[in-house]
Amino acid sequence: MATSSEEVLLIVKRVRQKKQDGALYLMAERVAWAPEGKDRFSVSHLYADIRCQKISPDGKSKIQLQLVLHTGETTNFHFTNESSAVKDRDAAKDLLQQLLPKFKRKANKELEEKNRMLQEDPLLFQLYKDLVVSQVISAEEFWTNRVSMNSVDHSLTNSKQEVGISAAFLADVRPQTDGCNGLRYNLTSDIIESIFRTYPAVKQKYGENVPHNLTEKEFWTRFFQSHYFHRDRISTGSQDLFAECGKLDEQGLKSMVGQGVRNPMVDLVSFEDKSLDEGYGISSGPSTSGHNKTLKENSNAAIIKRFNHHSAMVLATGLHKQDAQNEQNGETSSTDGNSKDSDFFQPSVKKVKLKESIEYADLVQENGRKAVSLNLKKSDRYSHGPTPVQCQQYATSQDIINSVNCIRHETANYTPRLTQVLSSSTASTAIAALSPGGVLMQGGTQQAINQMVPNDAQCELKHLYVAAGELLRHFWSCFPVNTPFLEEKVVKMRSNLERFQVTKLCPFQEKMQRQYLSTNLTGHLEEMLQTAYNKFHTWQTRRMLRKT
Amino acid sequence: MASDDELSLLVIVVDVNPIWWGQQAQREPEFTLSKCMDAVMVMSNAHLVMTRSNKLAIIASHCRESHFLYPNKHWKAGDFAGDESSCGSRDGKYELLTVGNDLISEEIKNLMERTEVRGQQTETLLAGSLAKALCYIHRVTKELDAGQEMKSRILVIKAADDSALQYMNFMNVIFAAQKQSILIDACVLDADSGLLQQACDITGGLYLKVPQKIALAQYLLWVFLPDSDQRSQLVLPPPVHVDYRAACFCHRNLIEIGYVCSVCLSIFCNFSPICTTCETAFKIALPHAMKAKKKKLKPTT
Numbered sequence: 001m002a003t004s005s006e007e008v009l010l011i012v013k014r015v016r017q018k019k020q021d022g023a024l025y026l027m028a029e030r031v032a033w034a035p036e037g038k039d040r041f042s043v044s045h046l047y048a049d050i051r052c053q054k055i056s057p058d059g060k061s062k063i064q065l066q067l068v069l070h071t072g073e074t075t076n077f078h079f080t081n082e083s084s085a086v087k088d089r090d091a092a093k094d095l096l097q098q099l100l101p102k103f104k105r106k107a108n109k110e111l112e113e114k115n116r117m118l119q120e121d122p123l124l125f126q127l128y129k130d131l132v133v134s135q136v137i138s139a140e141e142f143w144t145n146r147v148s149m150n151s152v153d154h155s156l157t158n159s160k161q162e163v164g165i166s167a168a169f170l171a172d173v174r175p176q177t178d179g180c181n182g183l184r185y186n187l188t189s190d191i192i193e194s195i196f197r198t199y200p201a202v203k204q205k206y207g208e209n210v211p212h213n214l215t216e217k218e219f220w221t222r223f224f225q226s227h228y229f230h231r232d233r234i235s236t237g238s239q240d241l242f243a244e245c246g247k248l249d250e251q252g253l254k255s256m257v258g259q260g261v262r263n264p265m266v267d268l269v270s271f272e273d274k275s276l277d278e279g280y281g282i283s284s285g286p287s288t289s290g291h292n293k294t295l296k297e298n299s300n301a302a303i304i305k306r307f308n309h310h311s312a313m314v315l316a317t318g319l320h321k322q323d324a325q326n327e328q329n330g331e332t333s334s335t336d337g338n339s340k341d342s343d344f345f346q347p348s349v350k351k352v353k354l355k356e357s358i359e360y361a362d363l364v365q366e367n368g369r370k371a372v373s374l375n376l377k378k379s380d381r382y383s384h385g386p387t388p389v390q391c392q393q394y395a396t397s398q399d400i401i402n403s404v405n406c407i408r409h410e411t412a413n414y415t416p417r418l419t420q421v422l423s424s425s426t427a428s429t430a431i432a433a434l435s436p437g438g439v440l441m442q443g444g445t446q447q448a449i450n451q452m453v454p455n456d457a458q459c460e461l462k463h464l465y466v467a468a469g470e471l472l473r474h475f476w477s478c479f480p481v482n483t484p485f486l487e488e489k490v491v492k493m494r495s496n497l498e499r500f501q502v503t504k505l506c507p508f509q510e511k512m513q514r515q516y517l518s519t520n521l522t523g524h525l526e527e528m529l530q531t532a533y534n535k536f537h538t539w540q541t542r543r544m545l546r547k548t
Numbered sequence: 549m550a551s552d553d554e555l556s557l558l559v560i561v562v563d564v565n566p567i568w569w570g571q572q573a574q575r576e577p578e579f580t581l582s583k584c585m586d587a588v589m590v591m592s593n594a595h596l597v598m599t600r601s602n603k604l605a606i607i608a609s610h611c612r613e614s615h616f617l618y619p620n621k622h623w624k625a626g627d628f629a630g631d632e633s634s635c636g637s638r639d640g641k642y643e644l645l646t647v648g649n650d651l652i653s654e655e656i657k658n659l660m661e662r663t664e665v666r667g668q669q670t671e672t673l674l675a676g677s678l679a680k681a682l683c684y685i686h687r688v689t690k691e692l693d694a695g696q697e698m699k700s701r702i703l704v705i706k707a708a709d710d711s712a713l714q715y716m717n718f719m720n721v722i723f724a725a726q727k728q729s730i731l732i733d734a735c736v737l738d739a740d741s742g743l744l745q746q747a748c749d750i751t752g753g754l755y756l757k758v759p760q761k762i763a764l765a766q767y768l769l770w771v772f773l774p775d776s777d778q779r780s781q782l783v784l785p786p787p788v789h790v791d792y793r794a795a796c797f798c799h800r801n802l803i804e805i806g807y808v809c810s811v812c813l814s815i816f817c818n819f820s821p822i823c824t825t826c827e828t829a830f831k832i833a834l835p836h837a838m839k840a841k842k843k844k845l846k847p848t849t
Contacts, residue, residue, distance in 0.1 A: 376812060378825050381797045383716045403570025404665055407581060410573060411660040414582045416653050418593075421586045421765045430763035434770050439759065440785045 006030075010095050012088045014081040017043060024077055026095055029103070031067070033077065043075060047103035053096050055089065063089050114143065123466065130467040130504070167314045169194040185224055198313045201245040253309045453521065457512065461521055464504060468525055471497055475532050481539065494536045501529055556775050557603040557688060557700040558595050559681040562588055562617075564608045564656070565672045566663050568708040568738075579761040584737075585656060587765035588705065592618070592652075593645045594773055603698075605684055606652060608659055609677035611669050616680075617655040618648055672708050675717035678732070682724055701731035701753065703772050710741050722747045733772050737761055742791060749790045752776070756785060797825065 010026040015033065022035040022042075031050070032041035049069050056064040063085040065077045077092075079085040118125045132139045169191055175183040196203040202223070210219050226242040433439040475493040478486045509522050562584070569581045592604050606617040638646075685700045692698055702725070725732055731753040734744040740757055748755040758767050771784055793802040796817040807816045812826035822829050 374812060374826060376826055381814060381825060384712065384795070384800065399571070400567050400665055400670065403567045403574075404663055406570040406573050407566045408660050408663060410580055410582060411657050414585070414653060414657060416582075416586055416589055416649055418586055418590055418649070421583070421590050422763065426760065426763040427766045430760060430766035431770065433759060434767070434785065436783055440756070441783075442786075 009099075010092065012079070012092055014079065014085075015088075016078040016080050017076065021080070024092060026092060026099075031096070045069060045075065047096075047099050050096075050100055050103075053093065053100070055093055065089050065092055126463055127466055127470055130463055131470065131500075165194045165197060165314050165317055167311060169198075170310075183224075185220070187220060197317045198310070199245070199249075201248045202242070205242065205245065249309055253305065253312070256309075256312055457521075460508060464508060464522075464525060467504065468500065468528065471500055472528060472532060475536075479535070479539070490536065490539070494533070497529055497532055501526075505529075555601050555603060555692070555696060555698040556595075556599065557605070557685060557698055558592070559605045559607065559684060559700065559702045560588060560592060561607045561609055561674070561677045561681055561702060561704045563672050563674065563705060563707040564610055564659070565670075565708040566611070566660065567665065567670050568672075572707070576761070579764075581656075581660075583762070584705070584707075584764065585652070587768060589649050589652060590765050591768040591773065592648070594769060596645060596648070597642065598773070603688065604648075605681070607677050607681055607684075608656060609672050609674055610659065610663070611665065611672060612663070614673055614677040614680050615655070615659050616684075617652045617659075620651055620655065671711040671713075672706075673714075674704070674706070674711070675714040675721055678702065678704070678721045678725075679717070682721060682728070682730065685728070685730060699729075699775060701733060701775065703733045703735065703768075704744060704747075706734060706736045706741055706744060707738055709739055710743050715743070718743050718747070722750050726751050731776055735764075735768065735772060737764070745788055745790045746792070749787065754779070754784060755788050 007028045008025055009028065010024075012024040012026075015022060015024040017033050017035075020035045022033055022038075025032045025034065025041070029048075030044055030046045032044040034041045045067060049071075051068050051070045054066040054068065056062060056066075063079045065079070067075045067077075069075075079089045079092075081088055118128060128142065132142050175185050177183060196206070206219060210216055214222070223242065434441065471493065475490070475497060478490040478493065481487055481490055505522060505525060512521060564581065569584075573580045588606065592606060596602055596604055604618060608615045608617050681702050685702075689698055689700075722732065725747075730751065732744075732747045732751045733753040734741070734748050734755045736744065736755070736757045745755050747753070754771060756767060756771055758764060774782060791802070793804055794806070794815050795801060796803050796806055797814045798816055798818075801817060803815070803817050807819050808814070809816070809823040809826060809828060809830075811828045812823060814823060814825040816823075819830075819832065821831070
């Protein structure tokens with residue numbers, strides 16, 4: 001049934017599908033077909049589901065259109081209108097051709113995105129396998145959080161940096177002699193792009209002439225032949241395509257010079273080269289006017305002018321975007337010296353600039369913060385260690401005297417008897433106590449747990465932890481439960497956790513018990529799950545109490 | 549090859565507290581100071597015999613002084629030829645060992661003879677002895693030839709109880725030893741010593757409380773004779789759990805969770821609005837009638 005809000009783009013009557021007559025409807029988001037006389041669509045496919053369309057070859061008697069879906073299904077439509085079957089079909093085909101790409105990209109993109117994410121992150125893939133493939137949670141739940149996170153990243157990576165233009169791009173086109181008095185120029189698309197970006201006039205010419213008047217090769221041949229390209233630009237009349245470009249360049253250069261540099265700190269006008277002699281200082285004599293210059297000076301000046309123009313154009317391509325952005329933000333920065341209203345602000349801008357250049361933040365004297373001095377009343381407390389005050393064994397002075405006398409007496413008669421230091425029985429008891437398993441060696445076996453459990457069991461445990469962590473994160477993020485959506489989610493997550501425990505945790509535990517020592521590897525996981533269950537239980541009872 | 553041997557210096561600090569040993573002689577006559585000294589001598593001989601380049605020092609830690617039993621200031625290695633009373637060894641022992649043993653026994657006799665105990669000086673000056681040991685090690689290190697390396701360790705044989713007054717000095721000694729990579733091993737005869745446990749934990753040595761005092765020599769040879777390189781190849785008693793809890797400043801109870809003044813860092817077991825050490829006033833906000841949040845003081849591991 002067609003929803004009334006759907007926009008119908010095309011209706012084609014007399015279309016048969018599966019040997020039934022009917023009409024084909026092409027709408028904004030799907031294509032549908034209804035049998036004759038009925039108003040319900042028996043066939044309806046979203047454009048997003050359609051992978052491609054096929055048409056029957058022109059020679060055939062049957063004029064058909066086939067839609068192939070992503071799932072592999074095919075649907076055939078047979079156009080049976082005697083007069084306009086081909087036209088109908090072509091109209092449908094064209095419309096589909098326009099519409100399908102729009103939807104195709106979106107659907108594929110999502111799948112592609114998901115596949116890409118799964119491939120790039122093995123942990124994610126493992127998590128996916130553990131949770132979705134084993135039916136603990138559904139795929140949609142799995143992707144809800146993640147897809148939103150990553151679409152943001154994707155858009156960020158799309159804004160790549162613009163590649164700049166090398167100033168020597170024209171010089172890099174090194175001509176090669178091809179034997180007999182000819183030159184070969186190798187042009188790559190990069191160089192062509194650079195030329196177009198730097199000299200928009202050339203781009204314009206290209207657009208005008210190619211491919212209507214000249215082929216591309218001819219265009220470039222003429223470009224390189226013209227004096228526009230050559231060192232000494234002598235305009236040779238109007239035959240040349242590019243003479244106009246030369247004039248445009250001159251105009252451009254003049255306007256740039258006229259604009260000047262608006263940096264208040266820079267005075268370009270005083271940069272004139274008037275030297276007294278070779279290498280000597282500056283003479284302040286009257287500047288020689290243009291008429292007295294020699295031919296050589298003229299051509300030198302022309303070359304320098306062209307160089308300056310070229311460099312200015314190259315720079316302009318880089319600044320173009322930045323200026324556009326700056327205008328959007330409404331800044332009137334004078335960092336590149338080209339802002340328009342700096343005339344009005346000139347004194348204050350100059351001041352700010354001067355201030356910036358003389359002040360260094362780390363050389364400024366720090367305003368010392370007033371510190372509060374430490375005033376310790378009972379500092380001897382620090383010198384007592386963590387030994388608690390115990391009652392020392394009190395020895396009476398009589399005891400002390402007795403002991404001292406005793407010991408003096410003993411050592412007075414002391415001779416070392418080194419052969420009678422140890423009897424064999426005491427020695428063997430001592431050795432027994434020191435051997436592994438003995439009295440003194442009890443604490444040593446704790447370290448070996450990671451050697452006792454084999455690697456694959458460790459891996460599996462790690463995966464369990466990752467999966468359990470993910471589920472628990474979803475569970476705990478539902479609290480405090482404010483909305484009905486969160487309520488549902490909490491209940492769902494509780495059942496997910498139970499399912500996880502039954503399907504994953506218990507088999508692992510049993511496996512451990514069967515094969516290995518009774519080391520309790522899953523105790524912590526169970527504890528976490530139990531905490532979650534307890535929380536759910538208290539929440540549920542509280543909710544019941546509130547309801548009643 | 550001989551010159552490539554790393555020197556190994558062992559300094560044994562023996563606790564010869566006369567009061568404790570006197571009482572011990574009355575409690576258990578079969579293990580007295582003489583037996584203890586015999587065991588120490590066996591250990592030191594064994595150490596000297598292990599490698600030619602091994603060095604030794606023995607310090608007796610008394611309640612009034614710390615005295616070097618070996619080597620003696622006045623004794624030089626080549627001197628024994630001139631001594632008639634102890635010329636040569638009577639039982640075929642290596643000459644150095646004979647001389648050493650005689651020296652030790654003589655020194656301990658002299659030390660005990662001139663013992664006088666005054667007043668309340670009943671505690672062993674262990675921190676001072678350890679400091680002397682460190683200085684000795686430092687001096688010997690300075691006297692080495694260029695290019696020679698020396699590894700040193702200190703073995704403490706402890707009899708009497710810890711002295712609470714020596715805490716600061718003890719900790720300073722421990723950290724100095726740690727800086728110099730000097731191991732401190734501890735062999736405890738009577739009561740467990742928290743300070744020595746900390747010393748062993750911090751410097752990387754071994755702590756052992758011997759269950760049977762008469763087998764002391766066996767324990768010394770088994771556990772404390774190998775040096776640190778060899779210990780990694782042997783199965784030795786595992787390290788003890790050290791109690792690093794702090795004591796509160798008001799009652800000196802050992803506590804795990806307490807209050808710390810943020811100005812002077814003194815530790816209290818109960819909250820008080822004014823810190824008694826630095827007299828800073830503290831206010832505690834009581835959110836939602838909950839108890840004030842305790843700043844946790846975790847025991848360092």
